[in-house]
Amino acid sequence: MTGSLAGIALLWLGLILPDRAAEIAPGALAVFPLELPPVLLGLMLLRGRALTAARLLLAAVLVALAALRGADIAAYAAFARPFNPALDGELIPAAARLSAGTIGTPLTLLLCLALAAAILGLGLALWWAAGRVARLGPARGRARAGLAALFLLALVPPALALAGRPAPLGDARATRLAAEHLRDTLAARADLARFRREAARDPYAATPPAAILPALAGHDIFVVFVESYGRTALENPLYRPATEARLAAAEGELARAGLAARSGWLTAPMIGGQSWFAHGTLLSGLRIDSQARYGALIASPRLTFPRLARRAGWRSVAVMPAITLAWPEARYFGYDTVLVAKDLGYRGEPFNWVTMPDQFTLASFERQALDPAPRPPVIAEIALISSHAPWTPIPPLIPWAEVGDGTVFDRWATTGESPEVLWRDPEKVRAQYGRAIDYALATTFSFAARRAGTAPLLIVLGDHQPAEFVSGGIGGQDVPVHVIGPPELVDRLAGWGWTPGLRPAAAVAPRPMAAFRDRFLAAFGPGS
Template identity: 45%
Template sequence: MMAEPPRCKQNLPARLVGAALAFSLIALFALNLPDHPHAFSLEAFLHLPIEIPLLGLALVLLPRRVALFVAALASLALGIVLFLRLGDIGVQAAFQRRFNPYLDIRIFADGWNVFSGAVGPLAAALAIACAVILFLGLLALFFVSARTLAGVSGKAARCTALAFAGILAAGLVLWGAGAATGSRAYADAGGSAYVVQRVQAVAKAMKDMQRFDRLLAESDPLSETDKLFQAVEGRDIVLIFIESYGRSAVEDPRYAPLIAPRLEAVEEELADSGFAAASGWSRSPTMGGLSWLAHGTFLSGLWVDNQARYDRLMMSGRKSLNRLFRENGWRTAAIMPAITMDWPEGAYYGYDAIFASDDLGYEGEPFNWVTMPDQYTLKAFDRLVRHADEDRPVMAEIALISSHAPWTPVPKLIDWAYIGDGSVFNEQATSGDPPAVVWADRERVQRQYIETIDYSLQTIGDYIARFGEDAVFIVLGDHQPAPLVTGPDASRAVPVHVISRDEGLVARFEAEGFTPGMVPAADAPEPSMDTMRARVINIFSEPPQPR
């Protein structure tokens, strides 16, 4: 006689029902969690990953010892998937790309710096602790639920298996219907596909590192030229990166009403002081942070879009633009007000001197995360580097940070004669609302972001007009700010301004596609930032023109 099918009309044990529900709902949440902050919707979770009923059947039907091993393995796999999904959300929100564990481990430390600077170390630590506890608690509940299913036997096991089989059959029908009609599939094996994609991404990143290593080993014709920079011989060269100064600051309708007049005012101020300017765009390798990737890209002439590439660059023999100036007679310096700890990477660039935060002599209060306002940084540079008792011209790299998140308080330009040791800025540094208050209002975050950009541009323009003398300035953004400020589909381009009293030199940049003045043309090209090193070397190395 055939075995009688189990009768499942009787109530199953409440503990088993609860375990099956917890198992299914947690898996449903983790496998359906969108990998982009703008993809959240109810519809995103109205989807059945086939892996859930398949795993449920395995737990119920396999021998207990094997099922317990499967439960542990499934919990680990679910934890990895959930971790990757959450990483995707965070990295997409900040940098508009997916999280890659092979490349992005350092991001956690950088994220802590920004987060703690925005809401305070205690609040940040509590928030992270709560998130970790919730994450681990969710995985623990999933494992307990899976272990409960693995321990079921008899009629309860047969009924539970029948339920999972029914769900699996329904899922297969939905999957087939979606494939047949070309419409959205409400069931598939998307969880497995996601894991495969992430493994492939890691493998691709590892191969990319191998290609980059080969690129670093290649000869660099530009660095082997006997005589460079003839067109700017004897003049100071000042490279200024403005934190978070991206194309959106110039063109976004929310920000252009403030920045367009500022750029026009700076252009007029510079012209009155005898300076010419040309501006263009350049596509940054990063967005929302990791400024050193942009610095490394510009100065090495190689595309450095992740930490692994940057680390390899720092260990290479590739000559930076700074080092080439040093080898051709310039005194090189780095002015880095954001550097508060040891910076071994500085050795790669070939500076004669590095002026970190503690070396700049600032005695004022910090502007939250920002150690000192840009005006003080430029004044300290003028005092410590440009007018030091040295005969050699200066090639300096300056990283201005007043426009770094959390963008509060917003500095204001003062009379340069009163700057002193910086304590004059104390009232500004302690004014305004703390970051936790500002960041509770998205519109206010955006408003204060653009006000800091406005301040930086005003400060640079005033400094060059007053103290620029015969120097050549290259002023550019390091990257766009986070999508919170720009929106999810913003360009990765940043403005680049070349400013000098040598009109012929500026005209050479115009011949390369730059626009006369301080506002780049909307239709100007967006060459990648790794091309800037070669362009600067070629233009600065042309035979000097009569002046």
């Protein structure tokens, strides 16, 4: 009898476990799972091969639901949304790569093995629990007929709960979780079909070269994504003082260099990670919020910002210091030159996951793409990654003449606390995030002032907000965006309602990041 009670308790837990970290509490486990009675009665009724099949199916379903709950907990913590099996498969290897770069490959392998062992152990435990419960069933006669009637009656409460009817006796959490993920999967497929139709239509597809950005003819254009630079950096009391001070100081530095700026807010398609979605969104003018949409974009005829500019005479360059693997998508975006981690020439030590400091990234881009002469104007997409988690260590901004091959940064590459130590303390993590953003902004604006004599136009923006435990839920999905350049060029955005300078007013209405491409092309187009 003790074994059967233990089996019932294990099945209870398998059915009632929450899918959000905030709900992991003793009280959550006290909720009665409405699926438990039909599960128990069904096991008691079955015999022979039917029982074996039912035990296998039950164990497999509950293990899958447990894995789905774990994925949901991670997705809510990182991206403030549930995991979608149809869209988020790429997150699993991406998480493994990030973990290997943060805490090391051996520890990541141990964690993966521990997770696999836990899943196997859970499956075996549930198989055993189902078998112990089955022993409680009567062998024959009226008792089995009564049990069958009770089984049919026990199906009613979870069915009502699934239909949205109140169920005061408990909750059909597992059934609802499965139904919601099935609904989201089907909705994702329908959304993808709509997206493919949208991507096939591009209002700029037939635009002649002379009508593409004529107001910027001869000027370099730099699209600079600052990793995890979200609205929280300007509005969260933890980060606002340092960020405000940095932006105020940069305004003076840029003004002395003869540059002007206007700033606003863009609403990114995601939170916490998957930066390539933001890149694809801004450059294509379409909202990319899933790997499926990203893949459909790559397969579409949609013209990206770099491809359009290249058509009009710019040389297009991608600067991607975080990319260490093959990047076949670069062909779609239309780059003449691609500088990934191995191409940038960094000879220093990596900063944990961060392959090289932002200052080296910009210095290498300058040497390779901007210094050679003569050359056509350059349009570049630049991803700065020093403000990517784990935010340790953080180098200082040094004189540009000292950057060299990057070995000068070795003195800081192993300083400070390791990620394993730092990430045990959320307060320290938040403090390091603020310092990393400050470094990334200082480096970016110093580079802008350094290039002022060549009259470039810079679009500096965050790719997404950091994870919610860092942002504090402040700022939603908004990121700051700054357009910096010669005053006569920046003034063309006067009608956008953006704030002059680098500190966007809170009252400025955020625009979808997907709207930027077409608005920018219109602002610097013919007759604008």
